[in-house]
Amino acid sequence: MIHIQNIAKAFGEIHAVQDVSFDVARGELFGLIGPDGAGKTTLFKILVTLLLPDSGSATVAGRDVVQDFRALRQMVGYMPGRFSLYPDLSVEENLAFFATVFGTTIQENYELIRDIYVQLEPFKNRRAGALSGGMKQKLALCCALIHKPDVLFLDEPTTGVDAVSRKEFWEMLQSLKKHGLTILVSTPYMDEAGQCDRIALMQNGQILAIDTPTGVENRFAKPLFAVRATNIYRLIQDLRQAPFTITCYAFGEFLHLTTQDGVSTGTIDTYLTERHHKQLEIKPIRAGIEDSFMDLMQHA
Amino acid sequence: MRNAVTTNKLTKRFGDFVATDAITFTVAPGEIFGFLGANGAGKTTAMRMLCGLLKPTSGTATVAGFDVYTQSEQIKQVIGYMSQRFSLYDDLTPRENIRFYGGIYGLKRADLKAKANAIIEELELGSVADKLTGSLPLGWKQRLAFSVALIHEPKVVFLDEPTGGVDPITRRHFWDMIYAAAHRGTTIFVTTHYMDEAEYCDRVSIMVDGQIKALDTPGALKKQFGVDSMDGVFQILARGTSTK
Numbered sequence: 430m431i432h433i434q435n436i437a438k439a440f441g442e443i444h445a446v447q448d449v450s451f452d453v454a455r456g457e458l459f460g461l462i463g464p465d466g467a468g469k470t471t472l473f474k475i476l477v478t479l480l481l482p483d484s485g486s487a488t489v490a491g492r493d494v495v496q497d498f499r500a501l502r503q504m505v506g507y508m509p510g511r512f513s514l515y516p517d518l519s520v521e522e523n524l525a526f527f528a529t530v531f532g533t534t535i536q537e538n539y540e541l542i543r544d545i546y547v548q549l550e551p552f553k554n555r556r557a558g559a560l561s562g563g564m565k566q567k568l569a570l571c572c573a574l575i576h577k578p579d580v581l582f583l584d585e586p587t588t589g590v591d592a593v594s595r596k597e598f599w600e601m602l603q604s605l606k607k608h609g610l611t612i613l614v615s616t617p618y619m620d621e622a623g624q625c626d627r628i629a630l631m632q633n634g635q636i637l638a639i640d641t642p643t644g645v646e647n648r649f650a651k652p653l654f655a656v657r658a659t660n661i662y663r664l665i666q667d668l669r670q671a672p673f674t675i676t677c678y679a680f681g682e683f684l685h686l687t688t689q690d691g692v693s694t695g696t697i698d699t700y701l702t703e704r705h706h707k708q709l710e711i712k713p714i715r716a717g718i719e720d721s722f723m724d725l726m727q728h729a
Numbered sequence: 730m731r732n733a734v735t736t737n738k739l740t741k742r743f744g745d746f747v748a749t750d751a752i753t754f755t756v757a758p759g760e761i762f763g764f765l766g767a768n769g770a771g772k773t774t775a776m777r778m779l780c781g782l783l784k785p786t787s788g789t790a791t792v793a794g795f796d797v798y799t800q801s802e803q804i805k806q807v808i809g810y811m812s813q814r815f816s817l818y819d820d821l822t823p824r825e826n827i828r829f830y831g832g833i834y835g836l837k838r839a840d841l842k843a844k845a846n847a848i849i850e851e852l853e854l855g856s857v858a859d860k861l862t863g864s865l866p867l868g869w870k871q872r873l874a875f876s877v878a879l880i881h882e883p884k885v886v887f888l889d890e891p892t893g894g895v896d897p898i899t900r901r902h903f904w905d906m907i908y909a910a911a912h913r914g915t916t917i918f919v920t921t922h923y924m925d926e927a928e929y930c931d932r933v934s935i936m937v938d939g940q941i942k943a944l945d946t947p948g949a950l951k952k953q954f955g956v957d958s959m960d961g962v963f964q965i966l967a968r969g970t971s972t973k
Contacts, residue, residue, distance in 0.1 A: 464867070596964065
């Protein structure tokens with residue numbers, strides 16, 4: 430459904446996207462995971478025909494993003510990272526406006542947005558600018574869907590959104606997927622990656638890895654341990670000094686410790702007990718997406 | 730030792746809307762205090778009052794011993810502040826930003842120079858110290874902004890979503906800096922949407938609809954709500970209010 434081949438785009442000296450290639454299948458929920466400045470937005474703008482690539486080619490729904498841009502604009506839905514609706518129009522007016530621009534009506538494609546729009550309906554006469562963050566996000570999603578696109582592009586829909594609203598948003602995406610929509614979504618939150626069928630990890634304009642979430646986790650090849658003790662601040666400093674340590678980072682209530690091969694919990698326990706750490710807890714763990722991302726970043 | 734922050738029934742109304750509803754808590758010196766809540770729960774309003782930028786409607790509050798009603802100028806002298814939106818001037822170099830903010834806080838010329846060199850060395854910014862700040866990666870900017878927020882050795886530093894959009898390694902380097910500052914005795918008052926970061930705080934408060942619904946150590950909160958992560962605690966407390 431999306432075919433990207435050797436796409437590159439630079440702004441002066443900044444190489445925003447460097448030689449990126451990947452495909453997204455029909456009906457797939459594909460995540461572009463990476464921090465600010467990874468090149469996610471630039472790639473999105475190229476795919477929705479708002480920016481010309483310097484080199485390479487891409488097709489979306491079989492249409493070339495440069496040659497067939499007019500036809501393509503009818504076929505894609507795009508929710509930019511920054512709130513881009515009309516703050517002085519009401520909820521209903523915004524939706525009607527976007528429907529009209531695409532030559533359709535709210536009624537015609539209501540089925541697709543119904544589940545989301547019913548939550549907005551009590552506020553349909555409120556100005557979009559006066560909505561809460563979560564509501565703005567839902568309205569923007571409705572506006573991106575109202576012309577029944579084949580492919581939906583969501584650029585960081587959950588950035589700056591609280592953990593509860595983020596979860597709700599992903600539930601909406603899962604139900605949209607059931608309508609057969611192909612969805613490309615970007616996010617800086619690693620914990621959202623598991624919701625996608627496949628993900629591309631992106632950093633500094635380059636793809637670090639493309640795989641299923643489980644596949645990305647399985648790429649992590651070094652021994653990994655979760656460690657905690659009463660004094661986390663001293664623990665992190667001691668572990669970073671340890672001869673067997675490769676990296677040591679905070680991960681919630683535990684530290685994640687990557688070590689050289691052949692290191693056991695016993696080795697770590699002895700080292701830390703010698704340094705008088707109390708209530709030690711050390712256990713080998715499987716890597717998560719964030720562990721893999723950090724590992725890949727350091728080898729990029 | 731005197732508390733770094735105290736509030737007692739601190740309230741702010743905008744017309745009929747109660748943005749911050751009688752919140753009461755204290756923060757100890759050198760504590761890392763996580764200030765959590767859904768979007769629109771009233772965190773920003775509360776922080777603006779504590780920073781001396783907004784007069785409360787009722788209740789009392791002190792920051793570093795100064796009263797938010799009558800001593801807001803003294804408060805501004807002894808606090809640091811940074812957020813993802815407001816931090817540094819993109820059109821100044823890192824060195825100029827440090828000198829500018831240091832100058833505003835009244836640091837002497839000789840101290841400023843030493844301070845600038847120390848920060849640039851500590852953050853390993855030597856190669857970009859004289860390039861425009863706007864050209865730096867976000868993670869570098871945020872770490873620099875944090876150092877600048879500490880330049881006048883404030884008693885309390887307010888961090889409003891300091892790590893939003895930052896890559897996972899830099900995010901952790903940032904928390905290393907927070908730990909180090911707290912270790913030196915600076916009180917840290919921080920908001921975040923990353924629930925793993927809530928675990929790094931000494932204590933966490935969770936605001937829902939203007940009120941503080943929970944306040945304790947991460948360990949005690951998880952026990953209280955019978956879940957194994959702060960995300961679990963947050964989902965229980967904040968769910969159902971975000972759709973308003």
